[in-house]
Amino acid sequence: MRAVAALALLVLLLVACAPVLPERSKPGGAARWAQALATDAAVRWARDALLCRVTGNGVGNEGWLPDRGGSWILTYRSAASGKGLDVSVDTDGTVQTAAVPDSMAARLRPLPAEWDDSSRIWAATGPHQQGVPLNTFEALLAYDAEPERYPGQLVWRIRFFLQGGGHETHVVSAQSRWLARY
Secondary structure, eight states: OHHHHHHHHHHHHHHHHSOOOOOOSSSOOSHHHHHHHHHHHHHHHOTTEEEEEEEEESEETTSSOOSSSOEEEEEEEETTTOOEEEEEEETTOOEEEEEEOHHHHTTOOOOOSOOOOHHHHHHHHGGGOSSOEEEEEEEEEETTSSTTTSTTOOEEEEEEEETTSOEEEEEEETTSOEEEEO
16 A cells, blocks of 8 residues: 555656646747757857847747747847847747847847756746736846846846736746746
């Protein structure tokens, strides 16, 4: 009897620790997936291109793009030219590029290579959510994402649109440590 209970507990723990995967009919959709697609375009633009910001628009409430709509915009900067490039990746994996205004490019700071993927970041907000999120209408990973509360710190700012109206904003470190809700 104890062995059965122990096995049931083990299965429950494994299921509880499993990654959050959305119901998608398309492959990919998380921020790191978009980065993998964007990197080729960025390196063709400038061999010294470094990722400086990740912006999500219309992301699902689990950190993945939905089957229809939404995009990740990855902003790169070339140290040699001082120029910036936005690489947009939509839910179908279509990649488009646009120049970043020089005034913005000058303020961009490269991200470290070790930042957690969006699904882990969104999961960190779960225990701290007051409302029921329908989707994410805006998310940003950057050193200037929260200049008043976390100046100079690399954080995600995630703005959820809530069931019943309204919104809730969460701030999470790049390593999935929840910091604040407002």
